[in-house]
Every structure is written in structure tokens, then in C-alpha cells.
Amino acid sequence: MSTPPPRRAPRQAEAERNDRALLQAAREVLAIDGAHATVAAIAARAGVGIGSLYRRYRTKEELFQQLSTLSLRHSAEAAERGLAAEDPWEGLSRYVTACIEFGQGSLAPVAGTIEVTDDMRALARTANKRLMALVTRAHQAGVLRPEVTPVDISLLIEQLARSPVVDQLRQQGREGLMPAATEARKRIITIALNGLRAGNGDPLPGEPPTDQLFTERWR
Amino acid sequence: MSTPPPRRAPRQAEAERNDRALLQAAREVLAIDGAHATVAAIAARAGVGIGSLYRRYRTKEELFQQLSTLSLRHSAEAAERGLAAEDPWEGLSRYVTACIEFGQGSLAPVAGTIEVTDDMRALARTANKRLMALVTRAHQAGVLRPEVTPVDISLLIEQLARSPVVDQLRQQGREGLMPAATEARKRIITIALNGLRAGNGDPLPGEPPTDQLFTERWR
DNA sequence: CCAGTTGCGGAGCGATTTACTCCGGTATAA
DNA sequence: TTATACCGGAGTAAATCGCTCCGCAACTGG
Structure with missing residues (x-):
């Protein structure tokens, strides 16, 4: 019943690296595939799993925004x-x-x-x-x-x-x-x-x- | 048993118009959609049925060639x-x-x-x-x-x-x-x-x- | 070392889209 | 009218889509 003490997230550094990689990858894939860019292609180019992309951005549109x-x-x-x-x-x-x-x-x-x-x-x-x-x-x-x-x-x-x-x-x-x-x-x-x-x-x-x-x- | 006399094709003029329209439409769709251009989009932009496209070009690749x-x-x-x-x-x-x-x-x-x-x-x-x-x-x-x-x-x-x-x-x-x-x-x-x-x-x-x-x- | 927590990758899902086939219909020359 | 050459687009199996879910790995506090 006690409030748990605040903890530093274990893998936070990796998460930030992934976020930057995702944004850069999205730019590159958009440049190549235009409106047909897919989330799978973006995640792959970033070297990141699809799951990680969707933890940070709830939808494809949110990433593009x-x-x-x-x-x-x-x-x-x-x-x-x-x-x-x-x-x-x-x-x-x-x-x-x-x-x-x-x-x-x-x-x-x-x-x-x-x-x-x-x-x-x-x-x-x-x-x-x-x-x-x-x-x-x-x-x-x-x-x-x-x-x-x-x-x-x-x-x-x-x-x-x-x-x-x-x-x-x-x-x-x-x-x-x-x-x-x-x-x-x-x-x-x-x-x-x-x-x-x-x-x-x-x-x-x-x-x-x-x-x-x-x-x-x-x- | 006599050889049939050569006949001019009934709708040949329309066929030629369609061919030109298809080529121009293909250029426009390729410019917009790049590598993801689809045959359906090309035919639609040309105002032509998909069937007509495939009568002239056996495959998508042949059209692009x-x-x-x-x-x-x-x-x-x-x-x-x-x-x-x-x-x-x-x-x-x-x-x-x-x-x-x-x-x-x-x-x-x-x-x-x-x-x-x-x-x-x-x-x-x-x-x-x-x-x-x-x-x-x-x-x-x-x-x-x-x-x-x-x-x-x-x-x-x-x-x-x-x-x-x-x-x-x-x-x-x-x-x-x-x-x-x-x-x-x-x-x-x-x-x-x-x-x-x-x-x-x-x-x-x-x-x-x-x-x-x-x-x-x-x- | 052990728990406990947090973020990870990607198999899997239903819905959509793909290149291409097939055929009933229509416009035109004789 | 009849024969013919061409038309449009519904239909098909396969591939691909955005997104969910979950077993696992990486890290921290004790």
C-alpha cells in the first residue's frame, strides 16, 4: 500500500537513441517512398523494432506530426x-x-x-x-x-x-x-x-x- | 475457302489515343508515386480500363520499358x-x-x-x-x-x-x-x-x- | 546474487491493396 | 445486320498494410 519511490528508468538512454534514429529514418524513407512510406520500412531503417516505434508514437500520423x-x-x-x-x-x-x-x-x-x-x-x-x-x-x-x-x-x-x-x-x-x-x-x-x-x-x-x-x- | 480481304480495324483510332493517354498517365503517376506506382492508378488517370492497358503491354515492366x-x-x-x-x-x-x-x-x-x-x-x-x-x-x-x-x-x-x-x-x-x-x-x-x-x-x-x-x- | 521494472523485437491479425485474368458488352466497317 | 476488334472493370490469389500483443533482455536497488 506504500507509494513506490521514484526510480530512474533502466533503459532510458537506449530509448532516446531509438527516438532519434526513428526520426532520421522516417525522413529518409519519406524521401524515397513519399506518401507510400510504411512504418515497417521506417522501423527497419532505424534498426528498431516496430513495437518500439508504437510505444513512442501512438499512430503513424503522430510520428509525422x-x-x-x-x-x-x-x-x-x-x-x-x-x-x-x-x-x-x-x-x-x-x-x-x-x-x-x-x-x-x-x-x-x-x-x-x-x-x-x-x-x-x-x-x-x-x-x-x-x-x-x-x-x-x-x-x-x-x-x-x-x-x-x-x-x-x-x-x-x-x-x-x-x-x-x-x-x-x-x-x-x-x-x-x-x-x-x-x-x-x-x-x-x-x-x-x-x-x-x-x-x-x-x-x-x-x-x-x-x-x-x-x-x-x-x- | 477464299482468303478474307484485309479489313481496317474497327476501333483502331481509339486504341491509339488510349496508348498515348496511357504513356502520359504513366509519366504523371510515376512522378507522384515513384516506385509504388500501380497499374490501376495509371489506367484510371488515363481514363482507360485496366483491360486495355494489359492488351497493349503484357506486363507492368513492359510498359515501363x-x-x-x-x-x-x-x-x-x-x-x-x-x-x-x-x-x-x-x-x-x-x-x-x-x-x-x-x-x-x-x-x-x-x-x-x-x-x-x-x-x-x-x-x-x-x-x-x-x-x-x-x-x-x-x-x-x-x-x-x-x-x-x-x-x-x-x-x-x-x-x-x-x-x-x-x-x-x-x-x-x-x-x-x-x-x-x-x-x-x-x-x-x-x-x-x-x-x-x-x-x-x-x-x-x-x-x-x-x-x-x-x-x-x-x- | 536476486527481484523488480522497463523497454525491447517481431510474430501475428484482420483489412486493404497488388498485378493480372476473363468475359459480357459496345462501337465500327462492310 | 453481321462480323470483328476493342472496350471496361468485377474477380482472384497473393502480398502488404497499420497496429496489437507478448515473451524476453537489459538495467537498477538491495
């Missing part, structure tokens, strides 16, 4: 770091690079399939506000093509956030070629970033895109 | 047109644009899952030879960044050949936003092409990628 929240938080932080940089171009290009490397783009396929929480909405607003500041500052410094809008930047990030080469080599298990693929990917990103700089090449066609393109997909 | 062959043929032809252009930059950039618009990138997920025919190998060789010529000519004219290799170009095409925004809006059936998405996509492509031009921005990092990255994936 957590993934989205973390991604948005990371994006907001990256934008803050970008604004902290002295050089406007450095700030913007580091923001873009950070978003790409974190695997922001893996989340595209879950848009519309999960319920958007208030947390997610607030983080998205913050990140977007900071991105606008980054773009404005770069425009004023004259280092960014004047026609480029924040939505252009977001779409460019989304476009570069998945790497067909890297994803497919991962899927085929050809780990030996991965370093070369990662290097090649960095070159592609550099090319795209160079295309954003002021003074180079053809003007951008069409009207500036509205952010409806970006928000509407999450319903 | 035909798709790959057509895509390679298109790529070789686009490179030829590029070489025919007078301006070296115009020739290269039209080749890139043509490859992207044809949906070259939809095929990435089928790499390694289908048997490569001799036809496909020959077409790939031709296309690659012409791409090398395009790149060399652009280098000699001094309009292309000197570090850029043909493999860089191929990887850039692959990177741009799928559009996260467009694909997802299609999947969600939001046809109303598609024109805006298509315009926005063109801006992204222009940005990337501008990044290829000589004289702008940072140098490309790392070693030039080997074409092992590109060939190995088809086993």
Missing part, C-alpha cells in the same frame, strides 16, 4: 541564424543550405494527410516572417536578383531538398557511391544559388508566385 | 536539335529545358527495376555523345562555367525534372492552382540555368562527378 514540427522549428532557427550573419548574401545562402540539408523536402508528401497543429502554424508564421526579412535585406544590399520573392526561395528549397541520386542510391543500398553523390549534390546546390545572385543571366519569366501555392497544400 | 525507350529517344532528339541551334548557349539551354519538360525525371524510380534492352543502351550512348558535344561547344564559346561537366548537367536535369509543387497539387486534384504552379516552376528552372552561366558567383565545390553516378543505377 512530430517530424513536421521539428522541421518547422529547425527552419525558424536557421532563419534566425541567417539574420545574425553580417553579410546579407551569406545569411540568405546559409538559410537555404540549412533547410536543404535538414531534409525539409521529405515532408512534402505528408502535406494534407495529417492534421495541422497550432504549434505548427505558429512556427510556420515565425519562419516565414524571418525569411521575408532575409530576402528584404538581401534586396537592399543589391546581392539578390530583384525579381526573386520569398516564395521563389521556398519553392527553390523544396526543389532542392530531395536529391534523386542520393535517395535512389540509398534505396539500392549502394552506400559506396554515396560520398560521390553527396559531393555532386553540393555542386547542383551551388549552381542554383549562383542563379539567385543579382546581375547574371536572363530575367525570371512570369508573375511572382503567390504564397497560396505554399499554404494551400496543407489545407 | 517502352516509357524509358521513348524518353531516351526524346533526349537524343533534343540534343540533336540543340546542336542544330546556332548560339551555343541557346542550344544547351533548350536541351535542358526539353528534357525537363518531357518528364525525363519520372523514370528515375524505375531504374534497377526493369531489364535494360539493347535499344535503350544504344539510345543512351547517342544522347550522351551529343550532350558532350553541346557542353564542349558551350565551353569553347565561354558561355558555360568552365567547371561544369556533362554529368553535372544530367544531374541538374534530373533534379529539376520533377516538381514537388506541381506533382502534389496534381495528386490533390487542385487543378485550379496548376497554372500558377507551372509558372513558378519555370522561374526555378530559369534560376538554375542562370547559375550555369560563366562569370557568376562562387566556384563549384568538390571534384567533378564521374558518370558512374549515372550509369551504375541501372545496374
